[in-house]
Amino acid sequence: MTDVVLDPTKRGYWTSDQDVRWCPGCGDYGILAAMQFFHAELAAEGSPVSKENTVFVSGIGCAARFPYYMDTYGMHTIHGRAPAIATGLATARPDLDVWVVGGDGDMLSIGGNHLIHALRRNVNLKILLFNNQIYGLTKGQYSPTSEVGKVTKSTPNGSIDNPFNTIGVAAGAGATFIARTHDLDRKHMIETFRRAHEHKGAAFIEIYQNCNVFNDGAYDAITKRAARDEMMINLVHGEPITFGADKQRGVVLDNGAARVADIADVGMDAIVVHDAHAPDPSLAFALGHLASDRQSPTAFGVFRAVDGPEYVEGVNNQLLAVNEAKGPGDLHTLLHSGATWDVA
């Protein structure tokens, strides 16, 4: 390999020698590029990031091919189990940056249990959920985030089950960091990755990702450049939640439920000031439920970022405390710790 990039501040340094196999035009390419650029940026800033201390862990699905394309350590595992496997790795090795990558089927259907438990334990994992609202790798069945009525090969008459609200799931699981970004905005993705990377504990990022083969344009009404001003609500901690070309609209709370209103109608004082640090996850939950379809103004950015005890640190603190109290374990002493008797 003569073209090895030796400069960590360059994207190529973080790019493996494997051919990327996603469908041409897939949103995954943009996410991969953002992640590689993000690491190059970190290196340029002098952050102690390194290839050898970074691990990407994935399950199964299109998104789960991600680790093969990062020139770091990686595990491409089994369907749904990446959060559990990554939990073991992160618990064993607190010195590593562990990223988890999966799709909506992987992490919300077969692996839903592991996702919520990794979040509630607050394991130091950065979890990226590529939400394309479809099963891509198995060629187009509806997923747990597909809208009701979705016609797919497995739902020729339209799906009849309710989709998950991803932000609501994360908030319900007690996630300490919840964010949403999308595959068309590299800058926003990088900024979101950065915030997650800085967070101590489990960070959950939903990435709206276009599957141009089986669910093309699922987010067009929101994330296409022309739509963004009126459809994307950018959350900024400490600032009133407003949006629109002239910031003429905003978010108000009605009995705890968030809804969009014209500022001219409700007045600026009624507009919610975003508080990502609120100990109570209600606001994150409400903001996640702003849009129940993919045709309405939708919140992006960091919904929630709170400090909480991190799991791996807790594990290691217990180890240290017991070691201090009892002294390092001695095998001979252990074997003789029960009642013993001697035979001459």
Place this chain on the structure above:
Amino acid sequence: MTDTADRVEATPLDRVVIRFAGDSGDGMQLTGDRFTSASAIAGNDLATLPEFPAEIRAPQGTLAGVSAFQVHISDHDIHTPGDAPDVLVAMNPAALMSQLGRLVSGGTIILNTDAFDERNLEKCGYEADPRSNGTLDDYTVHEVPMTMLTVEATKDLDVKKRDAERSKNFFALGLISWMYSRPEDPTLDWIKEKFGKNQAVVDANTAAFKAGHAYGETTEMFANRYEVPAAPVGPGTYTNINGNTATSWGMIAAGQLAKLPVFLGSYPITPASDILHELSRHKNFGVRTFQAEDEIAAAGAALGAAFGGHLAYTTTSGPGVALKGETIGLATSMELPMVIIDVQRGGPSTGLPTKTEASDLFLALYGRHGESPLPVVAAYSPSNCFHMAIEASRLALKYRTPVILLTDGYLANGVEPWLLPDVDSLPDISVDFTTEHNGVDADGDPIFLPYLRDEHGSRPWAIPGTAGLEHRVGGLEKADKTGNVSYDPSNHSLMTDLRQAKIDGIADDIPLAEVEGSGDADTLIVGWGSTHGSISAAVEVLAEDGVAVDRLHVTHMAPLPKNLGEAMAGYEHIVVPELNKGQFVKVLRGEFLVDAKSIAKVEGLPFTGREIADGVHAVRGSSQGGVA
């Protein structure tokens, strides 16, 4: 050894089997356990069989709520918890009804008569009082009002009557300790240590124990008192050990011997949970325990820790192994070390969670999708679990493979005296992480080949944090040497063969099968797992019957010892007793084309020596007289 004058001279006995039975709230496990400990200190050889009800809180006084503990103590080397008990201590009618059939004819029964009221009789379905309708005519029965005597003994203490009644198991223990000349001090000391925080309980239990002891000594009821002298055993330090503790200590020892931190991913399941409990107590050995959200996550977390360079375990029972199957397959494909410990129980499904069985052999050998060979080892006694945990770890580390260790509920909870090994005599099982490039690319530049194999067929173990060796592992088929994703048909065939060859090659690295016996008998008993003790007993029973047999016990179930076929050659009869419907026997028939015959038992209990002996007679066409 008692500190009071002995009214009755103790008659020496070579062995006795005692069964304590009562309601699950009566503390029978504890009573049995204490008697066992006192017997160990008296130098007896011993074996135990605890039997728990499946329900945690079955209705009081019912058959479903009966909890029993059998202990076999002896002045010579013994192998099983005993066939039929000689003595039954029954704390209530349900215990008597459910256990009576097991007692030897003419055996001794000690009853807590206070529990024999109409309600309790009714609860377990006795239409008439068995004490007075002839049911017990063939036995020596001692009726003792244990509850009343316990309350009496504690009346001057500051305990409520209800609490006092709860000490009645210590009364029973005191009485039996007197009958069998057990030393009192170990039990009294233990009571102090165990209940030290609660002086009222210490006082009540102590008073009950002493009252039971005194009752034996002073009442005319007990004409006989026995003593089982110490068994002659090799010199050294002994401790009583059960299989789950031995397994736990083996895992901790393996971490020390491998110089690696231990990681256990586990999900609570009977009868394996005690391993999780035990390891959680030893964090000062650098042991990390992770109680996962489910069995799959437990295995997954272990695999993640293995990728990170830890000695990784997951512990479970049969249903859990079924759930972990996909992860074990991934470990086989990633070729990472991890140990799966299956404490087998009665199945299928929830089956008999508290009862023993050895019916997961096929699951361990074959229970994964695709061609996914892995080593399987099986412990044969409670203390052997220690060594087999180390052995399973050794194989996993050296060959970068998941290994399944099979124990079972009988081993897990059964207790035996263990001659403690010298820590320095334990093997070094450490392996090296790969830290350097191991190949060159087309341009001659150094590269890392994660699937380049060493002389054992094992691939490098390069852990995150190692600069320059960044690589990706996964469940997709990998190209030979580079480990890159490959869908090439011939490569898949090659990799399948390489994975198999690696496991097969382990046969060169395990002990040969050894026939025990004269070597010229016409019958060979081939066993594996916890049947070891039962087969030893059967060999003795058969010798008494006039039939000499040889025996062979397999600990490495896959790959099998390479001389096993040879070792079985020349025997007219090969008999394979198993606590399943004949799984290993099918392996032997399939692998070696031998006409091995099965002796099968799936009653949730270990074999008695007699059961196996009778099975051997049936195969040989012989009888207790020894000839056909």
